[in-house]
Amino acid sequence: MDTSYVRRTRRLLVPALGAASAALLVAGCATGTGTTAADTDSPSDPASESVPSLGTDQPLPSTDWGLTAIVGPDGLTELDGHDYTLDLSLLEEFDPLDDRGDAEIDPDEAGTLAGVEICNSWRGTITGWPDEVKHAPDRSMTLAGCGPSEPRPEVSDALMEFTSAAWDVDTLVLTGPTYELTYRTEEWVLAQGLPGTEWRLLSARHGEEEVAPFRLADEGAGMFTLTVDDPREPTRFTGTAFCNGYGAEVTGWPEAPAITEIDLTATACAADTDGLEAIYAGALAAVTQVRWDGREMWLSGPDTETGTADTSLHFTLATE
Structure with a gap:
């Protein structure tokens, strides 16, 4: 040679x-350590840092999203967008078998959310997107061991409780009574580098x-x-x-x-x-x-x- x-x-x-x-x-099973509010000098609400045009009037700019921040009882935690992803490509599709007999779910109005948490994939059924979201008790998730970076339970909790969604050109915010999740488009996450x-x-x-x-x-x-x-x-x-x-x-x-x-x-x-x-x-x-x-x-x-x-x-x- x-x-x-x-x-x-x-x-x-x-x-x-x-x-x-x-x-x-971008796919699941990424590593990355979140930064909590205690680690930063002046944390701010991630939604307030985006372009001030969050709403539901414009079409969704993407179906693939990466979680970059979560606000909850413990304050702000920032993430790199690789560990937790959200797939909205099935939002207008619904499999009645996923319903498991929940009387509150109308198949004509239901859709499917999917995503990845570290190295585990999940999916679940919702109705009322984007203003009055309700969740069916059918959320399923794989249970693989993810090594030193185990999934954060608060992310799953937030995804099961959010009641509304709003977005702009590269930001999606899911808001519930306890948590707020801020996602960025796949293109935005990749532009931040490795x-x-x-x-x-x-x-x-x-x-x-x-x-x-x-x-x-x-x-x-x-x-x-x-x-x-x-x-x-x-x-x-x-x-x-x-x-x-x-x-x-x-x-x-x-x-x-x-x-x-x-x-x-x-x-x-x-x-x-x-x-x-x-x-x-x-x-x-x-x-x-x-x-x-x-x-x-x-x-x-x-x-x-x-x-x-x-x-x-x-x-x-x-x-x-």
Whole structure:
């Protein structure tokens, strides 16, 4: 494998590769730590910070939303929009089997809400959208364990009690007697950048060479890492490539990312890990696309030797 794009202890310019548009998606099972009112100097009502045109007269601007704030008895908690999502695409659809015989639910007026809380999906039936919302007792939710970021029970409580909704061009507010939920459109959430700055490699492929997940677990768990300097518009990556540290200059994020410079230290690694390091560095140099989905991120691009789209790096958010 040609590794001329990396110079030990010195920089080497890497020719920019052709770029393709990034496909950016959001799904469940994202990580992120909320910030409570006690952690901020002057918290404010999230609804008051949006464009002052919340209402119900205009059509909904989106069916996909991410929760960015919840106000309740404990004050304001801010979220990153990735952990808790709301799907309104089924709002005008209703399955009578979901009703479970609730006499207050009129199938002609009912609709279905759905969403994700960390790594669990849910759905339920409502009527009276958007001004006089009532909830059927049919809300169902998966019960998978989400690791260190378990779902917040107050989010479920708020989704079961809200009685009205209002929105503007990128904000949706659900209001109930105890809680107020503020959502932002998927496009708005993605524009804020990555959900975190520190990432751990799950797998890597560069041309015909591959670093399998089991090998990372056995030989390099936590040793291939990537840290971005700015989650919204990174200009530099740093991290570890097994036993060496590295830095990489980034341009064109996120539409056409390219690694234009790589610094790599010259620590002598064990003989059987040299190949892993070379695959990782080679894949970084070939990156032309990025997408992220909650707690996972994929960097990909063509192989620098063959020109085929056969290079990928799969990361997960690092946890403490």
